[in-house]
Amino acid sequence: MREPSRSRGPLPCRLDRAILALLACPALCLAMLGCTRANAEDNPYPAANHTPDLVKGWDQQDPGAPPDEAQAREGTNPPTAYTLHGTPRTPRTKYCFPAETRNVFSQVDMVVGKDGKLAPFNWANIAGQIDDGDPKCFGCGRNGIRGQNTWILWGEGNEAFWDWLQRDGYGLTDFMILLDSRQRDHRFATAGLINQPGMKKQTNPDNRILGLYLDVADGDKIVLQQPPTDIDPKTGQLEQGPPPDPHHPPKPLFTPGNPKLYESVLAALPKDGLDYTVYGYPSGVMGLRLMPNPDFFGDTAAAKTARNYWQRQVVSNGDAYYEDMKLASDPNLVRPFRVAMSCGFCHIAYHPQNPPADPEHPEYANMSSTIGNQFWRASKAFANLTQENNALFQFLNSQQPGTIDTSLVSTDQINNSNTITNIWEVPARLARASLNPPEQPELRRV
Ligand code: HEC
Numbered sequence: 001m002r003e004p005s006r007s008r009g010p011l012p013c014r015l016d017r018a019i020l021a022l023l024a025c026p027a028l029c030l031a032m033l034g035c036t037r038a039n040a041e042d043n044p045y046p047a048a049n050h051t052p053d054l055v056k057g058w059d060q061q062d063p064g065a066p067p068d069e070a071q072a073r074e075g076t077n078p079p080t081a082y083t084l085h086g087t088p089r090t091p092r093t094k095y096c097f098p099a100e101t102r103n104v105f106s107q108v109d110m111v112v113g114k115d116g117k118l119a120p121f122n123w124a125n126i127a128g129q130i131d132d133g134d135p136k137c138f139g140c141g142r143n144g145i146r147g148q149n150t151w152i153l154w155g156e157g158n159e160a161f162w163d164w165l166q167r168d169g170y171g172l173t174d175f176m177i178l179l180d181s182r183q184r185d186h187r188f189a190t191a192g193l194i195n196q197p198g199m200k201k202q203t204n205p206d207n208r209i210l211g212l213y214l215d216v217a218d219g220d221k222i223v224l225q226q227p228p229t230d231i232d233p234k235t236g237q238l239e240q241g242p243p244p245d246p247h248h249p250p251k252p253l254f255t256p257g258n259p260k261l262y263e264s265v266l267a268a269l270p271k272d273g274l275d276y277t278v279y280g281y282p283s284g285v286m287g288l289r290l291m292p293n294p295d296f297f298g299d300t301a302a303a304k305t306a307r308n309y310w311q312r313q314v315v316s317n318g319d320a321y322y323e324d325m326k327l328a329s330d331p332n333l334v335r336p337f338r339v340a341m342s343c344g345f346c347h348i349a350y351h352p353q354n355p356p357a358d359p360e361h362p363e364y365a366n367m368s369s370t371i372g373n374q375f376w377r378a379s380k381a382f383a384n385l386t387q388e389n390n391a392l393f394q395f396l397n398s399q400q401p402g403t404i405d406t407s408l409v410s411t412d413q414i415n416n417s418n419t420i421t422n423i424w425e426v427p428a429r430l431a432r433a434s435l436n437p438p439e440q441p442e443l444r445r446v
Contacts, residue, residue, distance in 0.1 A: 257298055296335065
């Protein structure tokens with residue numbers, strides 16, 4: 001067994017933790033594959049390909065971790081949830097996050113049909129209907145569509161983590177700057193990011209939203225479309241999306257401190273037709289969604305201070321925010337938006353059988369959400385405020401485009417970045433791995 005390291009490098013302690021947390025994120029992927037394994041004896045894959053065994057208590061919350069901001073804090077009446085920085089919000093449960101059921105990404109992940117041509121994946125059963133399918137069959141019918149939508153869109157609340165990183169990361173990363181719309185035509189070339197179709201760049205300083213250059217809708221093209229075949233067999237009509245859930249009365253996520261400002265910002269944000277309380281608003285980059293920040297818009301003295309500070313530092317300060325990294329590195333600067341990152345941020349790239357003519361301006365038909373983004377760059381996506389004279393930049397930049405170390409440098413001390421894997425034939429590959437001969441202690445000593 002390898003011992004987890006507690007040693008500290010030359011980096012300041014908070015930053016050190018930020019790096020570990022950053023690297024821990026893709027570990028989620030591996031946890032998905034490894035979490036059924038309870039102990040080494042039961043392990044059918046004891047050869048080198050087996051993921052580390054789980055540590056007792058893995059499913060308990062770390063006592064040092066911040067409370068979940070979706071859950072009501074104990075002893076509050078009415079039940080109230082809080083952000084890490086103490087802004088009250090409406091508690092939410094699983095009923096508040098219904099998965100989008102409409103087939104809005106039918107053009108993504110096309111497959112070759114019998115005629116040898118690419119065609120949208122057919123989710124229908126033999127009877128030609130898209131039903132809810134066998135609940136045990138994850139990829140069937142409507143459940144398959146829910147899964148694809150979740151994979152491409154949902155950040156599962158990780159905007160709280162990413163905001164902590166951009167706020168307390170000592171000038172590590174800033175997603176608002178990463179999303180600078182004036183760079184839209186270069187995002188793929190510089191960072192391997194995939195632009196959201198139906199949107200376009202916005203370079204006019206007069207049209208900034210709270211001082212930010214954000215991508216805008218390219219007319220109606222931004223609105224996600226269902227194919228005419230996306231029929232709900234119960235009604236015979238187009239699938240309508242998840243109905244409002246009675247467990248989840250439509251309450252605002254938080255009380256705004258300046259309702260007029262909040263409403264005007266919501267009205268100005270681009271809209272692609274999804275449930276923005278679940279998925280946030282489109283940022284212009286696939287896999288990143290914009291969530292209005294309660295610490296900025298909320299009804300607290302701290303939020304009011306944050307708004308005034310932002311006005312002074314960013315809105316009334318020309319383009320300084322985008323040019324002087326000191327402004328973005330300031331831990332007192334609270335951004336109006338947090339980004340939620342979906343699995344698609346790293347896993348969506350271009351369909352090898354239908355790549356776009358111009359990789360900076362793709363259509364959905366050019367995308368595969370399962371191939372893994374071979375162009376994605378960790379140093380740009382996760383450390384965009386740093387420069388070449390920064391050790392962390394050099395560390396992340398040493399990882400080839402399309403790779404990141406999911407094995408956690410923190411526990412094995414190896415900078416071992418791996419390709420963002422394509423999600424194909426997973427069961428077949430696991431079955432194949434089980435045929436590998438077990439690793440023997442005698443052999444290990446050789
Ligand atoms: C920061 C980029 C990143 C994000 C975000 C990300 N992944 Fe991954 N994913 C990777 C990398 C890198 C690998 C390859 C890991 C390796 O082989 O060491 C991977 C591999 C996987 C694999 C294994 C695929 C195979 O067939 O071997 C699965 C499954 C997976 N990811 C699921 C997810 C899920 C689910 C999410 C969202 C909760 C997600 N990923 C988000 C980077 C990412």
